[in-house]
Amino acid sequence: MNKKTFSLNMFILTLVFLYLPLIVLIVQSFNSGMGGDWDGFSLKWYDELFNHSARLWTSFKYSIIIALTSAGISTAIGTLGAISLKWYTFKHKKYLQIISYLPLVLPDIIMGVSLLILFTSIKFKLGLITIFLAHTTFNIPFVLFIVLSRLHDFDYSIVEAAYDLGATEKQALTKVVLPNLMPGIISGLLMSITLSLDDFVITFFVAGPGSSTLPLHIYSMIKFGVSPIINALSVILIAGTIALAMSTKKIQKYMV
Amino acid sequence: MKNQRSGLVYSAPITLWLTLLFVVPTLIVIVYSFLKKGTYGGVEWIFSANGYNFFSSSYFLKVVWNTVEISVAATVITVLIAIPVALYIATSKYKNFLLFLIIVPFWTNFLIRIYSWIALLGNNGLLNKLFIKLGLEPHQFLYNKSAVILVSVYAYLPYAILPLYSAIEKFDFAMIDAARDLGASKMTAYSKTFLPNIKPGIITATLFTFIPALGSYAIPKLVGGNNSQMLGNIIARELTITRNWPKAAAISTILTIVTVAFIFTLSKYDKDHKGGDV
Numbered sequence: 001m002n003k004k005t006f007s008l009n010m011f012i013l014t015l016v017f018l019y020l021p022l023i024v025l026i027v028q029s030f031n032s033g034m035g036g037d038w039d040g041f042s043l044k045w046y047d048e049l050f051n052h053s054a055r056l057w058t059s060f061k062y063s064i065i066i067a068l069t070s071a072g073i074s075t076a077i078g079t080l081g082a083i084s085l086k087w088y089t090f091k092h093k094k095y096l097q098i099i100s101y102l103p104l105v106l107p108d109i110i111m112g113v114s115l116l117i118l119f120t121s122i123k124f125k126l127g128l129i130t131i132f133l134a135h136t137t138f139n140i141p142f143v144l145f146i147v148l149s150r151l152h153d154f155d156y157s158i159v160e161a162a163y164d165l166g167a168t169e170k171q172a173l174t175k176v177v178l179p180n181l182m183p184g185i186i187s188g189l190l191m192s193i194t195l196s197l198d199d200f201v202i203t204f205f206v207a208g209p210g211s212s213t214l215p216l217h218i219y220s221m222i223k224f225g226v227s228p229i230i231n232a233l234s235v236i237l238i239a240g241t242i243a244l245a246m247s248t249k250k251i252q253k254y255m256v
Numbered sequence: 257m258k259n260q261r262s263g264l265v266y267s268a269p270i271t272l273w274l275t276l277l278f279v280v281p282t283l284i285v286i287v288y289s290f291l292k293k294g295t296y297g298g299v300e301w302i303f304s305a306n307g308y309n310f311f312s313s314s315y316f317l318k319v320v321w322n323t324v325e326i327s328v329a330a331t332v333i334t335v336l337i338a339i340p341v342a343l344y345i346a347t348s349k350y351k352n353f354l355l356f357l358i359i360v361p362f363w364t365n366f367l368i369r370i371y372s373w374i375a376l377l378g379n380n381g382l383l384n385k386l387f388i389k390l391g392l393e394p395h396q397f398l399y400n401k402s403a404v405i406l407v408s409v410y411a412y413l414p415y416a417i418l419p420l421y422s423a424i425e426k427f428d429f430a431m432i433d434a435a436r437d438l439g440a441s442k443m444t445a446y447s448k449t450f451l452p453n454i455k456p457g458i459i460t461a462t463l464f465t466f467i468p469a470l471g472s473y474a475i476p477k478l479v480g481g482n483n484s485q486m487l488g489n490i491i492a493r494e495l496t497i498t499r500n501w502p503k504a505a506a507i508s509t510i511l512t513i514v515t516v517a518f519i520f521t522l523s524k525y526d527k528d529h530k531g532g533d534v
Contacts, residue, residue: 021372081270088263107471114281
């Protein structure tokens with residue numbers, strides 16, 4: 001089976017390609033020297049990172065605040081939107097479908113540019129609030145489509161059963177629809193948090209002075225050149241995301 | 257239930273939000289692209305098509321060419337690598353674990369992934385330090401088109417592997433045996449049964465790679481040189497440094513139109529040729 005050997009080789013090469021740069025970062029983060037030479041094992045870059053990088057931690061705090069708030073709001077808005085698209089008819093349905101699909105497919109930079117132009121022309125001060133507005137805007141369509149795909153498997157007869165038993169519309173929504181939709185809503189929420197924490201380009205345009213998020217701070221560090229502190233930070237971020245992903249996987253298993 | 261009013265209530269927040277923060281800004285960009293440039297950024301409310309008069313600039317045409325060349329090369333290479341990789345994963349016993357291995361590196365921040373290549377191949381990177389140690393001349397690996405293509409492939413590879421994987425997983429490999437039994441060569445069997453059946457996956461993988469590549473900003477900025485800047489870099493420069501807003505708006509408008517046209521053509525092509533959904 002030489003097709004199989006070919007695809008196996010490609011797979012192995014791809015793994016090397018994907019992991020090699022990250023492994024280099026991890027190894028270098030424990031190198032007490034600054035470059036290629038191995039000057040001995042050291043945790044000094046971690047010390048620098050944790051004890052002497054106040055601005056980095058401020059930007060990290062901003063990133064977390066924005067990720068949580070924008071994910072919360074966009075999950076609420078996107079979930080209601082998905083329910084409306086799936087089960088209701090209204091005049092502007094087609095319009096809503098188009099405007100929630102387009103932001104997903106347009107390159108990020110276009111949203112960044114248009115929001116910057118919007119905020120500047122209405123003289124809205126750039127800062128954490130504009131970053132929050134931008135992140136919520138790009139998160140809403142993702143939540144909408146994740147929840148909508150879960151709604152395709154939703155058994156609508158349980159909602160009808162609730163109505164037959166005398167539930168009001170509000171009761172049907174809060175006691176039947178939302179609890180049953182919870183796994184989808186949580187996936188949407190986690191997706192929004194991830195996208196918000198990772199976003200660089202859109203944030204780059206709508207951030208003001210003094211409102212750097214973690215990716216913006218990393219960007220300014222990279223522009224200064226190779227820094228061992230970034231290596232240490234990368235290791236912490238990689239370990240953190242893996243731990244987080246593992247635990248959310250477990251949480252999700254319990255939720256389903 | 258299903259009364260009109262609840263539909264309006266549920267859809268109102270999302271409609272309002274996306275109208276105010278997506279539709280309105282997009283329209284403002286289009287309007288601005290036809291206005292006169294303000295002296296210190298911004299615009300004057302006088303009609304002018306000057307924003308669009310960049311086609312006479314040879315630098316601009318070069319950047320358009322860079323953008324197309326880099327995006328096409330990155331997309332072709334990414335899809336060509338992704339097909340055999342996705343094929344291997346889809347036919348393996350350990351699908352979930354292998355997919356996990358592919359996804360893990362992408363839990364890292366996007367900028368850190370770019371930075372990892374600078375740490376490896378940069379002028380002060382690991383490889384050059386090694387070169388010097390071995391008595392070789394250091395070499396500038398980064399700051400050219402190939403570097404932008406390499407890092408773009410690195411950044412977009414999983415977005416191509418995942419849709420290809422789900423297309424290949426649905427493929428019935430007995431079709432290849434059948435074609436072989438009927439006398440087709442191995443090549444013919446793959447190109448007549450396998451490729452047409454995974455086409456929706458190829459189309460999605462192409463979209464997921466080509467569109468973000470067209471709008472690249474960070475990758476050419478950090479690992480590209482002067483001769484490998486892309487449209488995203490020019491837009492940012494016109495907006496923040498040169499302060500020619502109509503021009504930035506005009507380039508954004510054109511990029512939007514090209515993207516929408518590209519998606520429309522590909523999805524129409526997909527439908528005409530009876531592709532599944534992805």
